[in-house]
């Protein structure tokens with residue numbers, strides 16, 4: 001007796017993707033399934049980047065199909081395809097950018113920029129095309145952390161080319177405003193300068209554009225979160241930040257403008273003694289998780305306060321690049337995977353599927 005398509009689908013249905021926690025059939029990952037006198041072949045297309053896991057997933061599928069009676073050869077090709085997801089009503093997607101993820105914080109200095117760059121690099125390490133827009137007016141630090149120097153090129157009038165660092169495309173508010181420009185002047189011009197930077201950078205085929213937002217929840221941040229086509233937001237906090245309610249303001253801001261909150265990251269959560277390795281919850285433990293439960297949002301993970309995170313970022317080689325196999329990189333990569341998986345479950349962008357309707361008065 002040779003195997004049937006239904007039998008293969010049945011086996012795939014009982015195989016749970018450890019990342020999404022749903023089976024590959026329900027997740028609509030299986031394409032081109034062919035069953036021909038005992039030979040089975042298929043493509044498995046994941047909605048999130050997972051280059052490091054392709055082989056494990058492929059083997060798990062092959063092993064489960066091989067157990068079916070009548071199966072001879074099994075060929076499984078695993079890949080990722082990231083699609084564009086819906087953004088706020090009335091805001092248009094950017095050309096060359098599928099998904100924008102805003103990384104925000106309730107106040108400055110919580111490690112938002114450092115977390116954003118490591119997340120971007122972790123997504124890129126898994127095979128995604130990733131860009132970084134440095135919108136942090138108070139201290140544009142992405143060029144430094146990505147080891148980028150110089151000015152962007154302008155090949156076409158009114159546009160700039162993204163600069164490149166560690167495989168990321170990057171553009172920074174630092175290219176537009178002088179470092180010593182007074183804050184009063186920065187405030188009013190900032191949203192228009194940022195929009196310009198976002199729209200006039202010629203992003204090339206990005207799966208994700210990470211926006212390192214200005215810290216805080218004032219007018220600039222609110223206007224930005226209304227005008228930038230954001231797929232979802234990630235909020236970086238510290239335990240003190242949670243205690244001071246700053247992080248909660250960040251949550252409310254995105255809720256107000258209809259941007260889904262992907263989750264919260266607690267930074268500088270614990271201190272690990274470099275001498276003995278003892279981990280200390282200097283500012284108390286569990287605050288981030290508790291807040292997430294209270295507000296019904298995802299707790300994405302916690303990073304320790306660690307000297308190497310700062311040193312590596314300052315040296316232009318953030319942790320995910322400087323120590324890709326280390327324990328801290330594993331935390332960033334795990335968080336990045338969760339972000340990508342959450343994005344993959346959000347509503348898809350359908351605007352490109354509809355024709356433009358023009359009403360003519362004849």
Ligand SMILES: Nc1ncnc2c1ncn2[C@@H]1O[C@H](COP(=O)(O)OP(=O)(O)OP(=O)(O)O)[C@@H](O)[C@H]1O
Nearest residue numbers: 108109110111112113114139215304305306309310
């Ligand atoms: N987990 C960490 N352990 C140790 N140092 C960290 C950690 N995260 C960030 N830092 C350091 O803390 C400082 C502030 O971080 P960062 O610039 O990323 O914060 P930010 O929230 O973006 O600040 P701002 O919004 O004011 O620009 C930097 O020197 C950075 O290297």
